[in-house]
Amino acid sequence: MWPLGEDAVEPPHAPTAPKPDERDLYCLQCGYNLRGLTGDPRRCPECGYLNAIGDIEMPAAIISLQLKKMESAPTACVAAVLVAPVLLAAVATVVFRPRPDVCLMSFLGVLLIVLAAIWLSAALRFRDNCLRRDGWRLALAKYHLLALTMCAGEIGLIAAVMWSDSGTGWGRALIRPTLLIGSIAILVWAAMRGYRGAVDSIRPLQREVAVRLARDYLRKRLSRMGPVDG
Numbered sequence: 001m002w003p004l005g006e007d008a009v010e011p012p013h014a015p016t017a018p019k020p021d022e023r024d025l026y027c028l029q030c031g032y033n034l035r036g037l038t039g040d041p042r043r044c045p046e047c048g049y050l051n052a053i054g055d056i057e058m059p060a061a062i063i064s065l066q067l068k069k070m071e072s073a074p075t076a077c078v079a080a081v082l083v084a085p086v087l088l089a090a091v092a093t094v095v096f097r098p099r100p101d102v103c104l105m106s107f108l109g110v111l112l113i114v115l116a117a118i119w120l121s122a123a124l125r126f127r128d129n130c131l132r133r134d135g136w137r138l139a140l141a142k143y144h145l146l147a148l149t150m151c152a153g154e155i156g157l158i159a160a161v162m163w164s165d166s167g168t169g170w171g172r173a174l175i176r177p178t179l180l181i182g183s184i185a186i187l188v189w190a191a192m193r194g195y196r197g198a199v200d201s202i203r204p205l206q207r208e209v210a211v212r213l214a215r216d217y218l219r220k221r222l223s224r225m226g227p228v229d230g
Contacts, residue, residue, distance in 0.1 A: 019177045022104040025056045026063050028218040031211030059217040066129060066213060071199065073126035074143040078198075080119035081147035085154050087112050133208050142201040149186065156183030 019037040027034060034056070036041050041050040091108045094100055123140060132138035160179035174202035 002211045023060065024064050025053075025060045026210050026214045027050070027051055027054060028059070028214050028221075031063075031207065031214040033210070041072055055221070059214055062217070063210050063213045066209060067130040070202055070206055070209065072124065073122045073129055074140055074198070074202070076122035077119055077126070077140065078147040078150070080122065080142055082150055082154060083115055083146065084112070085151055087156065089113065089158055097203050129209075130205050131209055131213070132213055133205055135205055135208075141200045143198045146190055146198045149194055153183040153186030153190065156180075156186065 014069055021042075024033060025042070026032065027044040027047065030044060030047040032044050032046035034044060035050065037043075037045070040053045042053060043050055044058070072186045087108055091105065091112070094105050094108065099128055126140055127136050129137075143206055156179050160176050160183060
C-alpha cells in the first residue's frame with residue numbers, strides 16, 4: 001500500500017512502450033515492409049536482418065514512390081478504355097448523319113488518336129515501373145478485364161439513353177429500364193469488387209519491386225561503405 005495524505009508519493013509509472021512506426025520502411029535485405037515495428041536497429045521479421053533506421057529511411061521514399069506509380073499507370077489505361085466507347089459512339093452518330101460534319105469527324109479522330117497514345121504511354125510506363133518483372137502483362141490484363149466489364153455497363157447506359165420508346169408491346173417498354181438497371185448493376189459491381197481485385201493482382205509485383213529496389217540500394221551502399229554489421 002502506498003501512503004495517503006499530503007506527503008503521499010505517487011507510485012512510479014511503468015515505462016511506456018514505444019509507439020509502432022507507421023511509416024513504410026523496407027528491409028534492405030529482402031524488401032519486407034517494416035511498417036508497425038519498433039526499435040533501432042529494426043529487425044526484419046522475414047529474414048532477421050538488422051536495419052539501421054538511418055539506412056532504411058532513404059530508400060523508403062524511393063520505393064513508396066515507385067509502388068504508387070505502379071498503381072497509377074494501369075488506372076490511366078482503364079480510364080482511356082472507358083472513354084473510348086463514348087468517342088466511338090460520337091463518331092458513329094456523326095458518320096450516320098445525312099450530312100456528316102467533316103470538321104467534327106476530324107476532331108473526334110484526333111481525340112481517338114490522343115486517347116490511344118495515352119493508353120500506350122500508360123501501358124509502357126507500367127511495364128517500366130514494374131522493372132519489367134515477370135507478371136506485369138498478366139496484372140495489366142486484369143485491369144483491362146475490369147475496363148471491359150465497365151465498358152459493357154457503359155455501353156448499356158448509352159443504349160438505354162438512346163433507346164427509342166416508339167412502338168407497341170410491353171416487351172419494348174421493358175427494354176430501356178432493363179438496360180438501365182443492368183448497366184448500373186455492372187458498373188457498381190466493377191467499382192466495388194472488380195477494382196479491388198485488379199489492385200490486389202499487382203501486390204505480388206509490388207513486393208518484388210520493393211525487394212529489387214532495396215537490394216539495389218544495399219548493393220550500392222555496400223560498394224561505397226563496405227560490409228554492414230548485422
